[in-house]
Amino acid sequence: MKPPRLTPARVLLQGFLITVAVAWLLPVATAVYSSFRYYEADTQVNGVFSLPTALTLDNYRDAWAVGEMSKTFGNTAFIVLPALFFTLLLASVVAYACTRYSWRFNIAFLILFTAGNLMPQQVLFQPLFQMLKRTPWPDLLSDTDTGSLLGTKIAVILIHVAFQIGFCTFVLANYMKTIPTELSEAAAIDGASVPRQFFSVILPLTRPALAALGTLEFTWLYNDFFWGAVLLNQGNERPITSSIAVLNGQYATDFNLIAAASIVIALPTLIVYLALQRHFIAGLTLGSTKG
Amino acid sequence: MATRLPAAKRRGAARKKLSLNRSDRIWLVAMVAFPAALHLLLVWIPALLTVVLSFTKWNNLDPFSAIEYVATENYRIIFTIFDTNLFPAMFNNFVLVIWLTICSAIGMLLAYLLDKEVAGSRIYQSIYYFPVVLSLAVVGFIWRSTMFSRDRGLLNMVWPGEPIDWVGDGQKLFEFSLPFLDFPLGLSRNFAALLVAMAWRHIGYIMVMYLAGLKAVDNSLKEAAAIDGCNEWQSFRQVIFPSLKPINVIVIVITVIEALRAYDIVAALNEPRGTEVLGTLVTNALLGEGAGRVGVGSAYGVVLLVLCIGFIIWYVADHYRKTA
Numbered sequence: 001m002k003p004p005r006l007t008p009a010r011v012l013l014q015g016f017l018i019t020v021a022v023a024w025l026l027p028v029a030t031a032v033y034s035s036f037r038y039y040e041a042d043t044q045v046n047g048v049f050s051l052p053t054a055l056t057l058d059n060y061r062d063a064w065a066v067g068e069m070s071k072t073f074g075n076t077a078f079i080v081l082p083a084l085f086f087t088l089l090l091a092s093v094v095a096y097a098c099t100r101y102s103w104r105f106n107i108a109f110l111i112l113f114t115a116g117n118l119m120p121q122q123v124l125f126q127p128l129f130q131m132l133k134r135t136p137w138p139d140l141l142s143d144t145d146t147g148s149l150l151g152t153k154i155a156v157i158l159i160h161v162a163f164q165i166g167f168c169t170f171v172l173a174n175y176m177k178t179i180p181t182e183l184s185e186a187a188a189i190d191g192a193s194v195p196r197q198f199f200s201v202i203l204p205l206t207r208p209a210l211a212a213l214g215t216l217e218f219t220w221l222y223n224d225f226f227w228g229a230v231l232l233n234q235g236n237e238r239p240i241t242s243s244i245a246v247l248n249g250q251y252a253t254d255f256n257l258i259a260a261a262s263i264v265i266a267l268p269t270l271i272v273y274l275a276l277q278r279h280f281i282a283g284l285t286l287g288s289t290k291g
Numbered sequence: 292m293a294t295r296l297p298a299a300k301r302r303g304a305a306r307k308k309l310s311l312n313r314s315d316r317i318w319l320v321a322m323v324a325f326p327a328a329l330h331l332l333l334v335w336i337p338a339l340l341t342v343v344l345s346f347t348k349w350n351n352l353d354p355f356s357a358i359e360y361v362a363t364e365n366y367r368i369i370f371t372i373f374d375t376n377l378f379p380a381m382f383n384n385f386v387l388v389i390w391l392t393i394c395s396a397i398g399m400l401l402a403y404l405l406d407k408e409v410a411g412s413r414i415y416q417s418i419y420y421f422p423v424v425l426s427l428a429v430v431g432f433i434w435r436s437t438m439f440s441r442d443r444g445l446l447n448m449v450w451p452g453e454p455i456d457w458v459g460d461g462q463k464l465f466e467f468s469l470p471f472l473d474f475p476l477g478l479s480r481n482f483a484a485l486l487v488a489m490a491w492r493h494i495g496y497i498m499v500m501y502l503a504g505l506k507a508v509d510n511s512l513k514e515a516a517a518i519d520g521c522n523e524w525q526s527f528r529q530v531i532f533p534s535l536k537p538i539n540v541i542v543i544v545i546t547v548i549e550a551l552r553a554y555d556i557v558a559a560l561n562e563p564r565g566t567e568v569l570g571t572l573v574t575n576a577l578l579g580e581g582a583g584r585v586g587v588g589s590a591y592g593v594v595l596l597v598l599c600i601g602f603i604i605w606y607v608a609d610h611y612r613k614t615a
Binding site: 010013014016017020021024025026027028030031034043044047048090091093094096097098101103107109110111112113114115116118119120121122123124125126127128129130131133158159161162163165166169193194195198219222223224225226229230241242244245247248253255256258259261262263265266269270272273277280281284285 | 311314315318319322323325326327329330331332333334335336337338340341344351401404405407409410411414415417418419420421422424425426427428429432433434435436437438440442443445491495496499500503544548551552554555558559560561569570573574576577578585588589591592593595596599602603604606607610611
């Protein structure tokens with residue numbers, strides 16, 4: 001194929017793409033810039049597009065304290081890491097059993113998982129709330145005193161796993177279907193049991209899909225606002241994303257502090273994106289293009 | 292990527308079933324049963340119970356025995372007494388469906404442009420895509436800090452009128468009346484501002500889907516179209532767009548369901564007046580003011596379910612028809 005020539009159409013296209021790129025970066029670039037400036041003494045008086053009178057880290061220090069971020073980041077880790085592990089494990093197990101063996105209802109199960117993943121969370125909310133509230137759970141194993149699962153991080157982990165299995169099963173099933181059956185047959189003839197075939201033959205071959213899904217699911221679980229907000233009590237019990245509403249309080253008009261807080265919360269997913277962009281995009285497209 | 296298997300080879304899997312011994316069978320049953328039980332218990336059973344609870348009256352503090360069957364009373368309540376909640380929320384969701392559909396088309400356009408060996412294509416892709424990794428709750432606050440405020444918000448630099456507080460101002464941009472409602476519906480300024488922020492995140496998401504789809508389009512098709520003298524529009528309309536059909540289905544379903552289940556950005560910003568959506572009505576019925584209305588909240592949930600279910604079935608049917 002010949003290299004693209006410099007035509008007026010190409011120049012116009014580049015101009016358009018650059019304009020869109022600048023517009024796309026503007027909210028975050030100005031947020032980063034503002035987060036290092038004082039609001040009342042500087043940005044409010046001089047405007048966003050001005051040289052700073054002084055640079056400061058105070059906004060970050062205050063945002064960290066206001067958002068009780070050492071606590072809420074801890075909550076996020078406590079929820080996201082186990083949820084991620086069990087989602088990938090259970091989804092790969094189901095996808096394996098449904099695609100590598102044909103039995104009467106294997107497609108029906110895949111349909112169930114695929115459809116469940118598209119359900120709006122709010123549809124489940126009312127009954128789920130009552131189910132959790134009426135499931136006894138020892139307070140010793142949680143940091144609530146209600147004696148039920150409601151308000152515990154375990155409940156949030158459970159619902160994350162149950163919900164995300166849907167998408168991951170769908171993606172992994174599409175992927176596993178493309179692994180040649182001869183590989184399993186050879187292993188079976190050698191006398192490998194089902195779990196052994198799964199762990200030593202299929203799972204290693206599924207690694208690219210698992211890496212892609214792991215990256216994608218990490219950001220989805222980290223970014224969850226809904227379940228953390230509706231199932232956990234106000235304040236510092238919540239994971240970091242759900243606790244963001246605290247910024248609506250008395251700091252609502254210190255926009256540079258809000259900018260600093262938003263950036264701190266966005267940072268983990270941005271780092272994951274920059275480091276693992278390839279996996280990230282592969283995860284999304286694995287779900288949309290088949291095999 | 293591995294090639295598709297011919298049908299004859301796939302039948303090998305069916306044959307193998309016969310050679311499974313007892314412990315292998317138990318393993319397989321467990322492998323399906325445990326995840327399926329979790330998924331059914333926490334997703335499908337609650338979804339069904341929402342429908343059941345929507346026909347009952349129950350204060351969530353009372354025991355189960357206090358649950359009272361009230362037939363369609365909750366639906367009468369939300370469509371008549373709470374119509375000032377339901378219809379503005381449904382209208383906002385409707386606007387969101389239209390708006391995100393437009394954004395999806397823009398995402399497709401960007402993907403189409405970036406697919407043409409543009410210099411710096413990868414950099415553009417990375418930039419357009421990065422808001423997708425942010426939670427909409429965080430997107431709301433990033434925009435609030437720099438774009439929305441009355442004093443220094445950048446939106447006011449392009450807004451022709453008096454500077455306004457884009458998150459706080461619930462004034463309507465336009466209004467219209469419906470014959471069966473005694474109040475007008477309309478789009479609030481604050482919801483319009485949230486639409487802009489949501490577009491920022493949605494466009495990149497759709498762009499990536501289409502980029503993957505376009506890569507899969509056979510290059511010889513495009514070349515053949517060019518040789519046949521198709522212009523840009525004709526070749527897109529007649530050759531490329533039809534071959535993107537599987538992606539189109541996914542994009543439409545994702546777009547509509549995202550629009551219907553919108554929640555995070557509205558709830559994170561404390562649901563300013565004028566930005567209510569169906570999602571927040573469901574949770575407010577239990578947790579918000581005058582809380583504890585399980586039946587009414589469930590009825591809102593069922594409205595949401597009814598609006599989504601057709602798209603969910605369409606998607607699943609489209610995907611598994613090809614597989615089966």
